Amino acid sequence: MxxxxxxxxxxxxxxxxxxxxxxxxxxxxxxxxxxxxxxxxAALLVLGPDVxxxxxxxxxxxxRATCPDAVIVLLRHQxxxxxxxxxxxxxxxxxxxxxxxxxxxxxxxxxLAARAECGRGRLVTVxxxxxxxxxxxxxxxxxxxxxxxxxxxxxxxxxxxxxxxVAATLGLTPxxxxxxxxxxxxxxxxxxxxxxxxLDCVLAPVRPGAAEGLEADGVDALLSALTRSxxxxxxDTAVTFTRPVVSALDRSDxxxxxxxxxxxxxxxxxxTLDTLDLLGHRRDSRHVVINRSDSGLGLTAEDVxxxxxxxxxxxxxxxxxxxxxxxxxxxxxxxxxxHPVSSAIRDFALARLVSPTAASGPIPGAR
Numbered sequence: 001m002x003x004x005x006x007x008x009x010x011x012x013x014x015x016x017x018x019x020x021x022x023x024x025x026x027x028x029x030x031x032x033x034x035x036x037x038x039x040x041x042a043a044l045l046v047l048g049p050d051v052x053x054x055x056x057x058x059x060x061x062x063x064r065a066t067c068p069d070a071v072i073v074l075l076r077h078q079x080x081x082x083x084x085x086x087x088x089x090x091x092x093x094x095x096x097x098x099x100x101x102x103x104x105x106x107x108x109x110x111x112l113a114a115r116a117e118c119g120r121g122r123l124v125t126v127x128x129x130x131x132x133x134x135x136x137x138x139x140x141x142x143x144x145x146x147x148x149x150x151x152x153x154x155x156x157x158x159x160x161x162x163x164x165x166v167a168a169t170l171g172l173t174p175x176x177x178x179x180x181x182x183x184x185x186x187x188x189x190x191x192x193x194x195x196x197x198x199l200d201c202v203l204a205p206v207r208p209g210a211a212e213g214l215e216a217d218g219v220d221a222l223l224s225a226l227t228r229s230x231x232x233x234x235x236d237t238a239v240t241f242t243r244p245v246v247s248a249l250d251r252s253d254x255x256x257x258x259x260x261x262x263x264x265x266x267x268x269x270x271x272t273l274d275t276l277d278l279l280g281h282r283r284d285s286r287h288v289v290i291n292r293s294d295s296g297l298g299l300t301a302e303d304v305x306x307x308x309x310x311x312x313x314x315x316x317x318x319x320x321x322x323x324x325x326x327x328x329x330x331x332x333x334x335x336x337x338x339h340p341v342s343s344a345i346r347d348f349a350l351a352r353l354v355s356p357t358a359a360s361g362p363i364p365g366a367r
Contacts, residue, residue: 002108005032006048007075011101015046018105019112029059036066043070044112049077049098057090061220064091065250068224069120071111075104091221121227124353125235125252127245128259129268134291135258136165137322138345139236142256144333145346146232146353147199155230156195157202159219159248160238164204170195171329174203196334202226219244223251232353241275249281254353257288259308261299266307273310286310287352292318314348316341 002021004012005028016023021044026032029051036043045063047056056074063070074087075098087095093111096104126142128135143156158164167174172193193201202222226233235252237245249255255276259269269288276286290304293315305312317340325332333342 002044002046003032003035004046004048005029006051007046008048011048011098014101015105015108018102019044019109020105021109021112029055033059033062033066036063036070043067044108045070045072046108047072047074047092049075053083053086056087056092060090060092061247064220064224065247068123068227068251071108073104073108073111089221091224121230121232122253122353123223123227123233123235123248123251124254124256125237125245125248126256126258127237127249127272128239128257128265129272130259130265131239133258133260133265134316134322135239136160136169136236137326138256138258138289138291138316139234140166140169140331141333141342141345142349142353143199143232143234144196144331145342145349146234147196148333148346149354150198152198152231153229154199155192155202155226155233156199157222157226157233157235158204159235159244161204161242161244163238164236166201166236167203169326169329170201170331172201172203174205200230219247220251223248246279249276249279253285255281255286256353257286258291259288260292261290261304263299263307266299266304270308273308283310287313287348289314289316289348291316294318313352314344316344316348 001024002016002019003024003026004015005026007015007025009025012023012025024035026035032045036045047059060072063072072092074092074095076083076095077098079095079097084095094107096107098104124142126135126139140156143154146152147154156166158166166172172195174191174193191202193203195201223233223235235248237248257269257272259265273286288308288310290312293301294317301312301315319339319341321336321339322332322341325335328335332339333345336342
């Protein structure tokens with residue numbers, strides 16, 4: 001599907017003819033975003049010369065949240081280096097000259113074909129409504145479990161930008177050398193820190209002002225870049241609905257909701273589920289994981305499901321070995337791959353996250 005805005009009818013027809021796609025011409029960017037909600041994954045969005053440059057970053061952010069695989073092209077009468085850089089920083093895929101509409105259409109066709117060929121990695125967001133539930137530990141071990149597949153490249157992203165614990169948990173030092181694959185918002189590019197042969201980490205930024213830059217408008221660009229470079233991107237989030245967290249949840253293929261079998265944590269998760277309903281998130285993409293599920297705190301598995309009013313995807317047992325793995329800075333999935341905790345997380349990953357068509361009921365064999 002090719003959707004265009006800011007083009008004259010004759011130019012839109014010529015663009016569609018050379019691109020080999022019928023053009024849906026809309027009057028404004030709000031109409032374009034509305035059209036995107038029913039567009040297929042391989043959507044081509046063309047912003048013509050009449051679209052003000054100041055509106056492009058905001059539109060690109062909304063478009064990526066609605067249709068992450070869309071190809072966004074900006075047409076301009078003339079393009080200088082600063083304008084091109086600003087457009088690319090706004091996560092526009094290409095800036096083309098509108099003077100030769102036939103050539104622009106052919107370039108659009110090639111961009112769409114390239115996007116379809118390379119595909120997009122899956123985005124998995126790990127969220128907990130209350131601190132202390134073991135969210136970061138679950139996220140790290142999920143990423144390690146997914147990276148055990150020899151054909152899967154995984155990125156682990158610490159999106160708790162101000163108080164993230166991924167670096168401390170793994171004993172990693174954030175690099176200050178920007179990586180061109182994750183240009184972020186273009187002002188303070190994040191860096192990639194390798195952990196395992198097929199697992200890289202994007203740690204919370206340490207430079208002054210970097211967190212603010214990503215919080216403002218860089219998260220969508222960062223996640224888009226990562227899903228183009230990795231097969232799976234696992235995002236560890238803050239425990240509040242910050243702008244970066246909402247961006248990640250909006251784009252997620254799967255949302256892992258971590259809690260523990262205590263009434264305050266369960267009630268917080270119930271409120272989170274209600275919030276996700278209000279935000280229009282798909283219920284079949286959510287997976288509730290009960291961490292430390294055998295703590296013996298007076299609540300049965302049936303009590304938990306009744307409080308949450310939703311199925312439980314996985315139960316992860318409690319173990320002192322988890323604390324030991326954190327203190328030794330080695331994920332339990334690495335040091336003890338057959339440990340009951342490791343097995344529970346790996347079984348969940350294989351059943352829920354590897355197959356996008358996994359059912360939403362409990363994993364076979366789960367408590």
